[in-house]
Amino acid sequence: MPNNFALGNGKPWSRRQLLQLGLAGAGVTGAAGLWQMLNLQSKSTVKVPPLNIEAPDDATNPMKMLRDFDYGTVKQENGRTIREFQLTAGTSIIKLNSAVSYNIWDLNGRIPGPTLRAKQGDRIRVLFLNNAGHSHSLHFHGVHPAEMDGVRPISNGSATIYEFDAEPYGVHLYHCHIEPVTRHIAKGLYGMFIIDPPTPRPPADEIVLVMGGYDVNDDSHNDYYAFNGLPHYYMHHPIGIYKDQLIRLYVLNIIEYDPAVTFHLHANFFDVYRYGMTMTPSEKADVITMGVAERHILEFAFRYPGKYMFHPHQDAIAENGCMGQFEVLAEKNSQNPVKHS
């Protein structure tokens, strides 16, 4: 099961908090939806190396975030599928390197926030509790009524509900929309929001990469960059994948202060599904340019075993942390755990 009710610091919402939202009596079934079960079954043919998770158990664990999708809690109400998510904003300290620690605002104790995942047409219900010390909000990309747009401040210690239909399918995102928005995003309040198409995509090893930046001295320039929260993490802990396995990357650029970055994959080309809003690729490339909040699906398979880097081709950004590598494993090693240095 995904971390349905593991909220900030692993604590479930109290009955009092749910009562405030008028939800204490709502029958949460906890049952996985049929679509989710089918989705997981089709993934059973996908070859994914076992993870060697050794990251510190603090605000971020990039290795654990790679293939971690929060499908929410599925309920039926008046003949409709409701997919309910709980997000709690909090504060954490992360170590960007051996010398530099940084205070962030997190969602459910992590940066980036959980990768929320639904199917087109589901009714989405997001219970948002703000415990992060300032007013915050959650603004979702997608199509929804004005009152669900998430620009209204939710004060510290209070909660709200965002409810809307999941449309259109694609790779989207959510983030805090309180001014100055640059700062609220750069401090960590963002995550990916995937809406799957009515006809599922073919089975693949699905991986999430969120590019973020850190301005540690408040001069509106980033000092560090990261994939999934920690600078240079995947350079030291390569992402194990199998040779000839279809890899489906969900990539989001949420780096504030830099107008655009690129994403480059070594020794390969990828099919581009812009914004994840098509079932057929628009182009093949080995570098793609992404403005702030742009996100795409990139698909590829590696023919040869070995280690291959990926990074923005703005080399200063890569050198300051937005850099990682895949370790392509031959299938004969499929029973062996991925070895990390």
Ligand SMILES: [Cu+2]
């Ligand atoms: Cu905020």
